[in-house]
């Protein structure tokens with residue numbers, strides 16, 4: 001079964017060795033991270049304001065990034081992530097500063113040392129022809145869409161964000177975002193959050209989106225091209241305001257896309273019941289004119305490839321999967337990629353809950369079938385620490401979901417869904433890791449769930465599903 005395990009466009013995907021270079025020297029937590037070259041712990045981001053002009057004929061991007069940040073330690077320089085694009089000028093708190101670019105990093109020399117706790121603003125002018133970043137999972141980040149290539153998309157998980165804007169590329173560095181995107185007349189632009197302004201300029205149309213987030217850089221998204229738009233609302237219950245819904249897709253596939261996405265309001269309603277209040281101000285799906293290895297849960301605007309739309313809801317489980325990520329993955333974020341089962345195990349279990357909800361196979365039936373499949377495969381993976389190359393291994397998804405099902409069988413439906421809701425409520429708009437989940441489960445339920453979870457998550461041998 002296809003899952004959102006491969007982020008790359010199908011064309012050109014290639015496996016490359018992971019670089020094992022030492023992390024940037026500006027400040028590193030003691031625990032080893034899976035992608036230590038990305039992100040810095042020396043500062044935290046508060047807000048990104050990205051002014052972008054995209055020229056389809058040249059596939060060129062002119063960017064101005066205004067980044068508000070806080071120093072976590074005394075800073076003499078600031079390290080950002082920016083790949084294959086050229087920073088032309090940079091300022092810190094209005095003062096022009098010296099920059100250096102090397103191996104996907106952009107370093108800004110502070111005009112004077114910034115003390116720990118200092119709030120500061122960076123302004124970076126940059127430009128270039130953005131291209132996907134090659135990764136062990138194929139090309140990720142910015143890519144072209146359409147035939148001919150006159151559109152663009154972003155699918156960055158896990159480390160593709162620096163392909164289009166300078167950022168602190170950590171999954172737990174979450175910030176607010178404003179996007180002001182100028183595209184030629186006749187082209188549309190979509191980004192995370194909601195459209196707050198659109199006006200003509202000398203160079204085309206400027207589209208402004210704002211998303212208070214908070215959002216990790218890898219979930220930031222921009223789509224340009226020509227789309228058919230479908231606006232609506234999802235009434236999810238008496239105690240919850242309706243969720244604004246905005247889908248967009250190429251006009252030529254409008255009929256099939258509208259049909260395949262039609263049950264999103266019912267998914268949102270069902271998941272609000274299971275997981276608690278929807279954590280963001282809007283939701284929508286964007287279908288791009290390209291074949292994708294998998295959909296991606298870009299925050300408030302999940303992206304699907306044309307190959308995920310067949311007019312027969314053939315991949316509807318993935319529509320449910322990406323919505324569920326908005327609770328688990330986007331709102332409750334990862335502290336590090338090693339904990340990815342907290343995203344993918346939960347979203348995969350949501351697929352099974354959706355199947356149960358619509359009267360097809362129950363989660364129990366699916367779990368038993370998936371368990372039998374896992375039993376016949378190599379048991380050589382620790383789900384809570386699969387290694388950086390295997391974060392998208394299908395077994396992380398399936399065994400992660402089976403872990404939750406084992407917990408459901410132990411706690412009963414009432415206790416289990418209360419635990420899911422409390423997990424989201426406790427870490428909403430923040431970041432967490434597996435150790436925190438184990439502690440939360442015991443604390444919340446008052447039961448000794450740790451031995452069960454430990455055997456599923458940290459031991460390689462597959463535990464029995466039915467105790």
Ligand SMILES: [Zn+2]
Nearest residue numbers: 004321344347
């Ligand atoms: Zn997923």
